[in-house]
Amino acid sequence: DAGVTQSPTHLIKTRGQQVTLRCSPISGHKSVSWYQQVLGQGPQFIFQYYEKEERGRGNFPDRFSARQFPNYSSELNVNALLLGDSALYLCASSFPRTGGKETQYFGPGTRLLVL
């Protein structure tokens, strides 16, 4: 079975631009979460979506938004990019709706560089 897939793998943008990152969960998984991993740090939670609804949001500005589609894939959008948005963006999928017990399976990430 395919794991979590993300696209693109790498991306270069300039300050002020907008970016859209995509994620396809493992087949049968209904929950998708997004994390930002700045170089040298642990991942930080951005969003969780389940059944197309936002179930959790981390401490990120409104420039960050996301959505989940009927097929459970997801997009993360970042507007008005800043240099500090340069990071590895990780998507994780899991089966249940809420609760931290279930394993989150991570994709390989999208590496975003903002110049």
Place this chain on the structure above:
Amino acid sequence: AQSVTQLGSHVSVSEGALVLLRCNYSSSVPPYLFWYVQYPNQGLQLLLKYTTGATLVKGINGFEAEFKKSETSFHLTKPSAHMSDAAEYFCAVSPPQGAQKLVFGQGTRLTINP
């Protein structure tokens, strides 16, 4: 609020030696606990997790961790290090209810010396 502290951003051991990576957490309620490994230019792979039950948890690749509530710790160990264990290791906690939000530590880079 939950938080995770990993003691030692870099750990270096010899091949065949004991691996010990330390993790302490802070949480108002008993959390779920995880260890993930990240190889260069890759995503995160789950090594093991503790939710309930037995406090000694065995994971993949010979790793294990013990949940010690009194010490709020969840240290990761492996009896004998292998060159392929060289990677970044992250300890994480998750609340038992609400959003599936993993809170990660800063990570520990493990280097294996031949």
